[in-house]
Amino acid sequence: MASLIEILLVAAIILVLVWYLVGRANEKGETMPVAVKKRAVGVACQSNLRQIRQAIMMYKDQNDDELPSSLSDLTDYGVGPGLTQCPVGKVPYVYDPATGTVHCPYPGHERY
Numbered sequence: 001m002a003s004l005i006e007i008l009l010v011a012a013i014i015l016v017l018v019w020y021l022v023g024r025a026n027e028k029g030e031t032m033p034v035a036v037k038k039r040a041v042g043v044a045c046q047s048n049l050r051q052i053r054q055a056i057m058m059y060k061d062q063n064d065d066e067l068p069s070s071l072s073d074l075t076d077y078g079v080g081p082g083l084t085q086c087p088v089g090k091v092p093y094v095y096d097p098a099t100g101t102v103h104c105p106y107p108g109h110e111r112y
Contacts (some may be wrong), residue, residue, distance in 0.1 A: 011050055046086045046112050052093065052102050055079045060100065067100040 055077035059068050068074055071084045071093065085092045089106035096102075104112050 041088045042109065042112075045106070047108050048083050048087065049093065049102060049104060049112050051083060052079055056100050056102070065096055069097050071095050071102070 052071065052074065055070060055074040058077050059074060060066065071079060084110060086104050086106045088109070089104075091104075091106050092103050094105050103110065
C-alpha cells in the first residue's frame with residue numbers, strides 16, 4: 001500500500017514540474033517553449049545584423065573609409081542574399097548608406 005501512495009506522490013510531483021516548465025505562461029501570455037523559440041529566432045536576427053555590421057566595417061577599412069552603397073556590395077565579405085533579411089519576418093534589412101547603419105524593421109526587432 002505504501003508503494004502505491006509513493007508512486008502517486010511521485011506522479012503528482014512530476015505533473016506539477018511539467019506544468020511549471022511547459023504549461024505556464026509568462027507575462028506576455030506565452031508558454032515556455034513558445035517564448036524560447038521566439039527568443040531563438042530573435043537571436044538569429046541579431047546574429048545576421050552583427051555579421052552585416054562587421055562586413056560594413058571590413059568594407060570601410062579596405063575602401064578608404066568609404067561606406068558600401070548597398071548591402072549587395074558586401075557579397076565579397078560573406079553577406080549573401082539570405083543574410084540581408086530577417087529570418088523571422090522575411091523582410092529586408094534597412095540600410096542607410098550615408099551613415100552605414102543597418103536595422104531590422106520587423107515588429108519587435110527594431111532595437112536590434
